[in-house]
Amino acid sequence: MIQLFHVWKFYDRRPALCDLSFQIGKGEFVLIRGASGAGKSTLLKLLFRAELPDEGQVLVHERNLARLSLSEVPTLRRGMGVVFQDFRLLPKKTVFENVALPMLVQGKEAFETRMKVAEALNAVGLSVKRDCRPATLSAGEQQRAPTSSTSSRQFMRGAPRWCWRAMTRT
Amino acid sequence: MNRLRYFLQEAMGNIRLNRTTTVLAIGTTAFTLACFGVFLLLYLNLRTMVGSLQDELKAMVYLQDMLPAQGVMEVERHLRADREVASLTYVSKEKALTEFMRAFPSEHDLLKGLGDNPLPASFEVTLAPEYRSSDAVMRWAERTRLTPGVAQVQYSRDWIDNLARLLFFLEVVALAVGTILAAASITIIANTIRLTLLARQEEREIMRLIGATQTFVKAPYVLEGALFGLVGAALSLALLKGGFEFMKMRLDQPGQALGFEMAMSFFPTKVSLMLVLAGLLVGCTGSLLSLIGFEKGKL
Ligand SMILES: Nc1ncnc2c1ncn2[C@@H]1O[C@H](COP(=O)(O)OP(=O)(O)O)[C@@H](O)[C@H]1O
Ligand SMILES: [Mg+2]
Numbered sequence: 507m508i509q510l511f512h513v514w515k516f517y518d519r520r521p522a523l524c525d526l527s528f529q530i531g532k533g534e535f536v537l538i539r540g541a542s543g544a545g546k547s548t549l550l551k552l553l554f555r556a557e558l559p560d561e562g563q564v565l566v567h568e569r570n571l572a573r574l575s576l577s578e579v580p581t582l583r584r585g586m587g588v589v590f591q592d593f594r595l596l597p598k599k600t601v602f603e604n605v606a607l608p609m610l611v612q613g614k615e616a617f618e619t620r621m622k623v624a625e626a627l628n629a630v631g632l633s634v635k636r637d638c639r640p641a642t643l644s645a646g647e648q649q650r651a652p653t654s655s656t657s658s659r660q661f662m663r664g665a666p667r668w669c670w671r672a673m674t675r676t
Numbered sequence: 677m678n679r680l681r682y683f684l685q686e687a688m689g690n691i692r693l694n695r696t697t698t699v700l701a702i703g704t705t706a707f708t709l710a711c712f713g714v715f716l717l718l719y720l721n722l723r724t725m726v727g728s729l730q731d732e733l734k735a736m737v738y739l740q741d742m743l744p745a746q747g748v749m750e751v752e753r754h755l756r757a758d759r760e761v762a763s764l765t766y767v768s769k770e771k772a773l774t775e776f777m778r779a780f781p782s783e784h785d786l787l788k789g790l791g792d793n794p795l796p797a798s799f800e801v802t803l804a805p806e807y808r809s810s811d812a813v814m815r816w817a818e819r820t821r822l823t824p825g826v827a828q829v830q831y832s833r834d835w836i837d838n839l840a841r842l843l844f845f846l847e848v849v850a851l852a853v854g855t856i857l858a859a860a861s862i863t864i865i866a867n868t869i870r871l872t873l874l875a876r877q878e879e880r881e882i883m884r885l886i887g888a889t890q891t892f893v894k895a896p897y898v899l900e901g902a903l904f905g906l907v908g909a910a911l912s913l914a915l916l917k918g919g920f921e922f923m924k925m926r927l928d929q930p931g932q933a934l935g936f937e938m939a940m941s942f943f944p945t946k947v948s949l950m951l952v953l954a955g956l957l958v959g960c961t962g963s964l965l966s967l968i969g970f971e972k973g974k975l
Pocket of ligand 2: 543
């Protein structure tokens, strides 16, 4: 569950988000649309606590993100799957390793990781590229790699690609 | 296991990133530990030498001339009752003379000129190990000198004391040199790791975005420092062993032999392990130093 209460976010005194309030329930499927510069990326950054609101509260699973301690932030992020506009792949790691990274971070078993990663790569049609470096992938393929790396409990799973693409460089 | 492999992979990646500085960091660490090891080798060998010399430390209790057999037995009983005396042997006037003649054949005439046997009878005393410090020996000698029938007590531990002083000096120098060199290699390791930290900023950011903890993100860098230390230590041990064998070979050559046999030995395994641990400590200190406060609170 995601809740926003009267959220304001300013960049250099210019508001990027103005008095935003909404609620997304468990299992709900939501698209956010807007012109370039409307604040979509800013909103997502607030959700995985890359940014904090200047006013108002952001709650995920009833926890106020502003109140999370530094050590709780990784836990929050592990529960999310985010595909960044600029892909954010590690250039020196293979496609397989990149996709496996979130599971490694979560301390998943090697066997489980291998199974899940193979499955995910298969689903996005990247199995043949599993041992390639990201640089050798086409833009579309690069985008599918992190898509497949999103794992369990991802509240944004299934959202169309253009929504994910809304993310900008943080 | 999965994670450990990942950390190792990352650390190796870091090392490949800055080959030149890595070689420098490992080289300084090896040099540091080798210098320290040379002192340690000298120190340990000298210490065993001093130890064995102390085992041979004997005091001579000279008896008054013309002391009757009864008096000699009195002195012997007194010495045997002394807790500081480990063992003793009686050296009669005659035996002293034969020993002297054997030791200094050229002085044969000198003694003859003196007429009667001038050498006193004595007890050769070995002191118990726990009373072999110079203070204890001195006190014991003072006390024993006052025993009826005893003319003089002699012991020579001046040069043993000198050796002990040399040992202490070596200890101080080793500590000082070790500290300075360790500081140098810690600094170089810290800077090397700082370089990789700067080069891989973006990758750490990605790791944080997918929920990696600060510890997870930084662990490879600690491992990198630890590897520097370990490899440096292994290298220094190899250097020391090589140098040691070479020196030993040179010393064993006939014609170059020293007056007395020096049974030199290399580090026992325990000391070698300690050297490796020291390397590990230097490496980890270096990496922790570069990580302290680095990207603190960064999300
Ligand atoms: N880090 C930043 N510093 C300054 N201004 C920013 C920053 N991030 C976003 N903005 C501004 O906030 C507004 C919203 O940006 P953004 O959320 O990226 O829009 P969208 O993703 O909907 O295209 C824009 O006007 C943008 O210039
Ligand atoms: Mg955007």
